[in-house]
Amino acid sequence: MSRREAQGPMPGRYPVTFGEVDLLRDLDRxxxxxxxxxxxxxxxxxxxxxxxxxxxxxQLMALVIDLLDEGPLDAVHVGGCACTLPRYVAATRPGSRQIVAEPDGGLVQLVRDQLRLKSVPRLKVKILDGRSATAGLADGSADLLVLDAFSGAMMPLDLATSEYMGEVARVLRPSGTLLVNIADGKGLAFARRVLATIGGTFRHVAMLAEPGVLRGRRFGNLIAAASPAALPLAGLTRRAAGGLTQARCLHGEELSRFVAGAPPLNDGDPVVVPVPPPAVFG
Known part of the structure; x- marks a missing residue:
């Protein structure tokens, strides 16, 4: 263990490759x-x-992961930051092999220095953007691909297009699962287009969201789950409704009605990616 790790994390503002980040202590934990x-x-x-x-x-993403077949996973995480889900997978599915793609090398080094990243077993971090990292992965090499990439509060548009979803489908195994974190607000126009894009590539799709977000009453996160194989819909519906974060699971005809009329996203499309109003994090 290095001296820095022995001293423990130090709260403060730190320069990273793409600006600055704040490292904040949770006063309750x-x-x-x-x-x-x-x-x-x-x-x-x-x-x-x-x-x-x-x-x-x-929590909603973890709910899906928990319902996948038992045992270690070969997982890819596009978007890393402090690597919350890779740590979760390593703890709940020992022996998992994981790759994280994170383009901000300064941020990765900060997390290594301050937040014990090196303690996560069988985790490899690549300092690459999501498209480049995914292009370098072998066909049928992943059981799970988690897409949780944001620049500030905005999802990179090049990770939401049909072209990129085709790459994801190439990398996933026939029983593999894609999880996508989508942020949207009133009207959910962007979320509908992302779901239409995912549905154009994957046969089986479901969406998890809190009722208030799903109705467009407030800006928030919607989780898409997709696979070439059938999803555990009964378990998803039950656990989403009864979990710490009570959410609805849309699939089948209900999801089709949600997406109806939304065109898929393609590379080069002029699209405005939604950003949260200031009050969301105020």
């Missing part, structure tokens, strides 16, 4: 830490308990 950029929380990790997930949308 001594081992909890938040990485924030421009006032937008990006990651929460509990260094002593990687199974503790503070962000509600991450």
């Amino acid at each position: 001594p081992s909890g830490w938040v990485v924030s950029s421009g006032g937008v929380p990006q990651s929460y990790v509990d260094l002593d308990d990687p199974t503790y997930l503070d962000f509600e949308y991450v």
Whole structure:
């Protein structure tokens, strides 16, 4: 263990490759830490308990992961920050092999220095953007691909297009699962287009969201799950309704009605990516 690791994390503002981030201590959990950029929380990790997930949308992603076939996973995470879900997968599915793609090398080094990233077994971090990292992966090499990439509060548009979804489908195994974190607000126009794009590539799609977000009453996160194979819809519906984050699971005809009329996204399309109103993180 290095001297820096022995001293423990130090709260403060740190320069990274693409600007600055704040490292904040959770006053309610001594081992909890938040990485924030421009006032937008990006990651929460509990260094002593990687199974503790503070962000509600991450809880929904974990709900899907927990329903996958038992045993270790070959997982790819596009978007890393403090690597909350890779830590969770390593703790709940020992032996998993994981790759994280994170383009901000300064941020990766900060997380290594301050938040014990090197303690996560069988984790490889590539300092690459999502498209480049995915292009370098072998066909049929992943059981799980998690797409949780944001620049500040905005999802990179090049990771939401039909062309990129085709690459994801190439990398996933026939029983593999894609998870996508989508942020949207009133009207959910962007979320509908992303779901239409995913549905154009994958036969089986479901969406998890809190009722208030689903009705467009407030800006928030919607989680898409997709696979070439059937999804565990009964388990998703039951656990979403009864979990810490109570959410609805849309699939089948209900999801088709949600997406109806929304055109898929393609490379080069002029699209405005939604950003949260200031009050969301104020």
